[in-house]
Amino acid sequence: MRDCVLVAIATGKRAQSLRELRDGLQSVEAGSIYFHFWGRLLRPRLDDTEFHNDFAVWARHALHDKQLAERLAVLDPADFADLEQLRQELVDVVEERIEETETLIARRDQQFSFRLCQTVVFDTGVQIARPEDLAAAIPAMSLGSIYFHVIESRRREPVRIDDFRHWLAQHGDRYHALCQQLAAIDPYFSSLAELRDGLGRVVGDYFRAVPA
DSSP states (O other), X not given: OEEEEEEEEEEEEEESBHHHHXXXXXXXXXXXXXXXXXXXXXSOXXXXXXXXXXXXXXXXXXXXXXXXXXXXXXXXXXXXXXXXXXXXXXHHHHHHHHHHSOOOBOOGGGOEEEEEEEXXXXXXXXXXXXXXXXXXXXXXXXXXXXXXXXXXXXXXXXXXXXXXXXXXXTTTTTTHHHHHXXXXXXXXXXXXXXXXXXXXXXXXXXXXXXXX
């Protein structure tokens, strides 16, 4: 079992208006799109938790554009095949809003700062020998471990699924039903604590129902 933390890295790109946000979205590294969506799950969420990505939060509180914020907030990165598809959807949403409204400009001290992140991974020293041991292990995992094994794992080629399903699939079709239940859990529109609870509940219920 591994744990992780995220280290934010400035890209030097900033946006003060909708047009600058669009231009930044078109040119910034794909890793920045990832950070501003998924990275929020592992960062302390002291701002508006109604909006699930940094772009939506900025639109609401810096541009004071609730309509754009709501359009951006409903985007689920798990619905897109890759970050380039997500980037294009973001650009389309912003361009649509540019056509609808006069130029919106944030205060200079509220510019959007595009950032990347470095994932620092470390071994917890904990090993899980049997699939049924997941029932006790998942509820005890740190939020960093949940992020690494469920969120970060989806970026890894060629599998691009959470580590739990990847491991269970190595046991053949025996845990196919459990993998389907885990796949049905959307990891984005909840906190990591809620995600951990959901995963633990599904795995726990499964193994309680399966004869020893």
